[in-house]
Amino acid sequence: MNILVIKFRNIGDVLLTAPLITALHTAGHRVSALVKSGTEAMLEGHPQLDDVLVYPMRSQGEGRLAYLRRELAFYRQLRARRFDLAINTTEGDRGVIAAFLSGAQRRRGPFTPGRDNRWRRYLLTETVNPRDTHLRHTVLRNLDLGHPDAANIPIAVTLHINDADRDTVRRLLDAQGYDSARPLVHIHPTSRWFFKCWTEDGMAATIDYLIANGAQVALSCAPDGHERAKLDAILARCRQRPFDLGGRLTLKQTAALSAIAAVFFGVDTAPMHMAAAVGTPVVAIFGPSGAFDWGPWPNGWRSDANPYPARNGVQSAGAHLVIQQSWDCAPCGQAGCNNSKRSDCLERTGTTQVIAALDAALARSHVR
Template identity: 30%
Template structure:
């Protein structure tokens, strides 16, 4: 059924990190069908994280509309565009019913993860069980339903940025190319994923004592900018806030790519560091770290549950900052270990930069 594949659509409508975590699926399909054009169906605002990925032929974008009429118009417009492409395979990695209905209306070969709802399963040509522990393994397991073997699967993530993204950073920070620096992004979409401000401040002071420059980054939201400002104010030697809230995703990727170390919590930049191969220390609390940890051999994960009993998943309080159980010394020890292992010799260009 899938011997000849010239056009593929991959659907993933979620957050930035979730979209980045689909890159092994893209790579696996490209390796199996090297001449196939691979399109993506995404939320409009998440396109930016894969904008420099040359494996992607075309992006089709769903906008998060507030009104029902605008939403319907957007879906119908996208459907009309997709219908013209006569896909040989549609890989659905999303769970939204409207997307399932959209895919069914295209009447092309499709696959999705099996669910306990018969009406969902009927929307697709095939359904397959979700297997694996980590989200990368789970995403890749969908391809086994269309004949991919374990050896066919490309398990490395990838993230590319443009040369102009790095040049922009240097235009703002002329000393950047000669610096040994650490990137810290302490913020996340949900506050329960964050660590204590004062502990981050102590870690920053320690990094300064080691002679490393520290760039504190965050998203553009006012709450995130206020958080990094609070952290900076508690430091004996202030970190560099020049880029905080002022970079695109690919400019942030360029910054992380050239860093000797990344430190953060469970958020998209953590997955970016993993995809870029940058050494990192990441902090986890209530989220399932086995499923969402950095997909990297170059990362040290610190879980709050190792310092205090973590409640069962069905009793977790999403308003509570479980990361507060993590002592700052544990993070400092992890920093020493990662910097020692990496030898501070990480190259300045690992092939992630594109023209």
């Protein structure tokens, strides 16, 4: 069967469709993925994926009519691939429409009766009710959409890194004095949503502790002015000098940095998922979002049960650890407390707890 998997979301969301792609391919199907521009790197090189298709974006200065013509041409090319099944993995309207316009006779996706617009139901031939999956990890919800056409295999999020990206990262580290005989901790302290970030003082104190106790620290952030300013504020509070790669790495190079590291430390971001995908132990601080939904995936997981079964609190799965307050309001799913863009649960997470978790992770890595 020729299957199209549609994921019109952000970088981390796209990466977490990798197990679904693997399971469909293992069952003997040909699999293509359709994603937003800028997220395709998360699936490029996936050994079980036949094609990565990128939805056309409207160019700057492009008229609406010209863009519509380009969209229609894209859909003509999509239909020419003659997909048998299109799986929309998100609850947005655009994915449902893309599944319908793909020409696939079978179209499957999430649909919540009484909440979603009824017209969405008519564009799908098979539906899955996502509200039947309370406290179910995103990886497992994606796999639910593959049944009964997906193989039952150990679940792993895979991310391909090429040698060129590894070499680039190694050169950047070497230029700042990297010593391969000493453990390296990759810290990605920023997020596009600052209400998911830990405190600048907490990050700086943790960096200082790690370096003072023999570890090396490499910092990264997205090539975005706001994130770079956040990273600079952290560096201004540091007494020790970590390796600064902020804004200098592509997505794949960020993953290559994690692959070199003994431990990854950060918050709920795409780089956290990327680190877990390349097999690096993760210590992550969660605030408004839930680990049951977005925790770093433990590759090789063999159960249909959620590796993060609790609503909040400290949880571990495989080599990964999530730190979150055991508060009744956590996770709130909001943009900070009452949508204030500030998260008390993160601001009140103590440095001592974080440092103890990183010490334990480094000890388990057998490199410290």
